[in-house]
Amino acid sequence: MNRQNRVWTEEAIRKIEAETKRSADTHLYSVPLPESWDIQLYLKDESTHRSGSLKHRLARSLFLFGLVNGWIHEGSTIVEASSGSTAVSEAYFASLLGLPFVAVMANTTSPEKIRLIENFGGSCLLVDHAAQVYEAAQEMATKTRGHYMDQFTFAERATDWRGNNNIAESIFGQLTHEPNPIPRWIVVGAGTGGTSATIGRYLRYCRHPTELTVVDPENSAFYPNWREPQGTPCTGKPSRIEGIGRARLEPSFVPSVIDHMIQVPDAASIAAMRHLHTVAGLHAGPSTGTNLWGVWMLISEMMAKGETGSIVTLMCDGGERYEGNYYNQEWISAQGLDPAPYEAAIAEFFETGTLPPVTLA
DSSP states (O other): OOOHHHHHHHHHHHHHHHHHHHHOOOOOOEEEEEEGGGGEEEEEEGGGGTSTTTHHHHHHHHHHHHHHTTTOOOOOOEEEOSSSSHHHHHHEEEEETTEEEEEETTTTOHHHHHHHHEEEEEEEEEEEGGGGGHHHHHHHHHTOOOEEOHHHHHHHHOOOOOOOOOOHHHHHHHTSSSSSSSSSSEEEEOOHHHHHHHHHHHHHHHTTEEEEEEEEETOOOOHHHSSSTTSSSOOOOOOTTTOOOOSSTTTTTOOOOOOEEEEEEEEHHHHHHHHHHHHHOOOOOOHHHHHHHHHEEEEEHHHTTOOOOOEEEEEEEGOOOOOOOOHHHHHHHHTTTOOOHHHHHHHHHHHHSSSOOOOOO
C-alpha cells in the first residue's frame, strides 16, 4: 500500500470510529410479562441505529475489516449480496466514506429497503432468485474492479468477539442492575451466522453460564445442519422471513457455539411480530417475530420446570420496512400464510404460561 492510499485508509477508519463515538448504545427494553412468572424478558432494539437495523454493527465491522486488510481503497466500488438490511447499512457507511455502492438482492426484497439503499446513495441490482446473489455480486465487483464485501463469509471473523463494544458486551453491560443480570438464554436468528458466532464465543470467553438459542425459519438450511453436524450438508429454500434463514449453509455460521436451535414456522413469526405491537407497542419486522416465538417456547419450558431467570432477544429492525408485505394481509394470504392459529396460541400462552402446540387445518 503506497503512502497516499495509507493516508486515505487512515482517514476512512477515523470517520467510522468518529461515527461510532457519536452513536449512543441501543435501548434494552423490558417487555412486560405476568409478574407471577418471575421471568424477565429484555428486547435490545437494534432499529435505533442510524441505518435502522442490527446490521449496522455488522456493516461497520465489515468496512473496518476491509480497510485494515487493504481491500478497500479510495474510489472502490463496494458490492454486497444481501436480503436487504445489510445492504442498507453498508450503503450508509459507503456514503460516509464517499464510495459507490451496489446491492445485489432478490427481486422479492421489500421496496422500502430498496428505497433506503437508494436514499443513502446506493444502487440495486435485482436478480430472480436468492441463490443468484453470490455469483452476481462477485461478477459486479470484478466488472467495477471494486470490493465484494461477502458478509456470508466474513461476518463471523470481522467482529471482535472478545468485546470492543460488540452486541454481547453491550447486553451484559446494560443488564448490570437487573434482578437477573446473567440471562438464562440469549435468543437470536441466523442470517449470516455472524451475530450468533459473536455472542456464542463471548459467552464462553467470559465464562457465563448463559446458553445461546438460535431460531431459524422453516425451510432454512441452518437448522438441519446444526441438528446433524456430521451428516451430508443440507440445502434449504429461500426464506420467506427477510433477513434470516438461508438456502445454503453459509461459511459464517458456527454451529459449535450454539447450545440450542428452534425451527420456527413462518406464520408464527408474523403472529409474534404482530403480538409485540399489542403487548409492548413496538413496531418490529418479521425476524423479530421469529426471535419472539422462540422466546415464548423457552419460557413455556421454563415455567413447566419451575425455573426463573431472564431472557434477552433482539429487535432486529423496524416494521416500517415491511408495510407492503408482512403488515399487508393480502400479501400474507398470497404467500399461503395464516398467522391466526399462532396468534391464538400466544394468547393462551399469556393466560396460562404454556404455549400450546398449533394444529393447522
